Amino acid sequence: MKGVVFTNLAEMVEENYGLATWQNILDAAQPASGGIYVATAQYDDDELVGLVVAASELLNVPVPELIRLFGHYLWTFFKKNYPKFISDHDNLFDFLVSVDSVIHIEVNKLYPNASTPDFDYNVDDRNQLIMYYRSPRKLCHLSVGLIEAAAEHFGTDMTLEHPVCMHEGSDHCELRVSMGNG
Ligand code: HEM
Structure with missing residues (x-):
């Protein structure tokens, strides 16, 4: 998926839960790219899944609801x-x-x-x-x-x-x- 999806996910988490929470999600998910996203670049679909699953666990929000x-x-x-x-x-x-x-x-x-x-x-x-x-x-x-x-x-x-x-x-x-x- 395009980086624009990832930058929006990061912004949503940061706006609602703060930058530290996004950092905790990155630490838990360990995305292959290192977690720095460029809007027009391409990233593995699996990377999004990993971040969403980590966010779901840390925020205690079920994956479908978070998505x-x-x-x-x-x-x-x-x-x-x-x-x-x-x-x-x-x-x-x-x-x-x-x-x-x-x-x-x-x-x-x-x-x-x-x-x-x-x-x-x-x-x-x-x-x-x-x-x-x-x-x-x-x-x-x-x-x-x-x-x-x-x-x-x-x-x-x-x-x-x-x-x-x-x-x-x-x-x-x-x-x-x-x-x-x-
Ligand atoms: C109700 C309206 C829309 C629905 C239901 C919808 C649905 C989706 C879904 C589910 C995805 C995720 C990829 C996938 O499932 O395979 C997606 C990706 C995307 N959509 Fe839509 N979309 C809608 C409106 C729009 C609009 C208005 C735009 C504006 C430009 C847009 C631009 C995109 C972009 C940029 C992606 C990401 C592509 C990528 O990461 O490679 N969509 N859309």
Whole structure:
């Protein structure tokens, strides 16, 4: 994954728990890179997993919950740094559909070799968008946090269900976004 993901994780921990806590997480995880991250450089996916597991243990927050909260943090970063990807849309449904066909394609142009997931969609019902997530990184909980933050941004009441999960042996995750059930 790109360094930008790691620099954001470090900032989230530092803002909420202080610099010493991030240092303790680095000491526990012993990342191969040494823990100095450059936004555009590439780092092993395993390194992120190691940091998240160490952070989960030190902060006593379960890994899925920590990754979901990280999704909210990343949303703020994306909104500040790539506002047009978000402001091009005036509703949650169209924004979410654009993630696979526009946003992550542009991300891959900006950051060659970026590690973005695949999303397929069921768009039959504008009140219920079904997103099928596939990625070797299995960061479905990051998607959950990002979708929750996006819904807040667009002022959309929604419920998000996750009835099928790669962490339970499936080859994909199903994320059901039901609008207007808030
Ligand atoms: C609700 C909307 C979004 C969802 C659900 C989503 C989902 C994800 C997930 C789950 C990942 C982790 C990689 C993986 O799972 O394989 C990822 C990576 C990424 N996404 Fe998105 N994303 C969203 C919006 C955006 C936006 C608005 C941007 C703005 C540019 C963006 C840029 C990126 C970048 C830079 C990466 C990291 C690539 C890398 O490390 O190589 N995403 N996205």
